[in-house]
Amino acid sequence: MPSTSSASSSESESDRPVPSSLWRDADFRRLWLGQTASQLGEHTSLVVLPLFAVLTLDASAGELGVLRAVGQAPILLLSLFAGAWVDRWRTRTTMVLTDVGRTLALAAAAMAGLFGLLGLPGLFALAFAVGALSVFFDVAYQASLVRLVERDQLVRGNSALEGSRSAAQIGGPALGGALVSLLSAPIAVASGALFFALSFLSIRRIRRAESIPQRPDHPESPPRVWRRIREGLRFVAGDSSLRTVCLASAAFQFSFAAMMTVYLLFLPRELHLSGTVVGLALAAPGPGALLGSLLAARLPSRFGYGAVLIGAAALGDGAFLCVPALHGSSAVTVAVLLSAGFVFGTGSQLVNVTVMAVRQAVTPAGMQGRAAATITFVGMGLTALGSLLGGLLAEGWGLRTGLLVTAAGMMLSPVVMALSPLARLGRELPPAQDAAPPTAP
16 A cells, blocks of 8 residues: 655644644544535435426336435445545545536436426436445545544544434425425426535535545556455454444335335325325424434443443334324324334434444544445445335335334344443443554555
């Protein structure tokens, strides 16, 4: 691996301490604002595209499963390459480029929609493009925090960033559902482009130099890229905590993708809810996730990281087990949906923030991008298959039975963690492990 040394002026700038309060640091605020806008664009699009397919194009359960699978396929195809890329490039550069790409893709789709040219093939292409660029952005922003803050600020930094994602979960689905219902799908698609443009404007203003190698004069050869990818795979496989994170994440994400495919059909077709109410139901995890972000800054140090992980996962993942029993669009039904979403959001966010802090703590700086990408690849690589399975279950077994089976599948995640070394984590973060042997120049 090339040397990470740089000019002394760059070192002094990148190594300067972050203020004791994260919010006093201008670069952290720019990252936070860009992350918030990006997540708003992403969560708005995740609702707008399926609702447009269901409500405007009258897509079947199988077609909706394919649409969601196409958008999630880049996780499996590109995550490992994204990790190798991020560990060699500035995270700011990666995030800026992906924001530009998503802005242009959604703007073009919005124009096509205005002229009546946006059909299912166009939605498939758009979902894949946005999904591919989001893979690179998500890996980059996770690695960027480690390069901006000190080790003892990781939990607070993750709590702040995940809090912004919570805000996006609140506003994105509600905004997307309202725009599709009240205005038009092209306008809803265009809103995502505006959010990604705002993210670009904020992140490009980050000024702190990163202590990573400068951009190489010549692109790395494919064999060397694969060697770097293998280093990341070996590192994650060699750490028991990270192995468990991969397995638990895979069990949850596969089941959650299947459940969400059925859920997006269950709400409008079985419960006969309007697009606006569907948007509110999908946004319900957001307030809970905001609470989870706040709790994640305190609970692990008080009760232990292992106890928080298992308890939060069991509570959050079990919240949707009551939804298949609902009938009709009464106020009670809506209240139960909102409550289930809130509990799910709280538990899930507690798990997300805590797991991310553990992962960042045990991973050396030069391996952050590849470790994040490897966990994303293993943990979320099967989401496309989960979405396809959800569509098949909805068509073969019915919406109600399919929703119950997929919701029960999410409970595998806390079981995996309870039987692993993660359950024994105490009130302190585990020490960093040794990185894989560096790549020979």
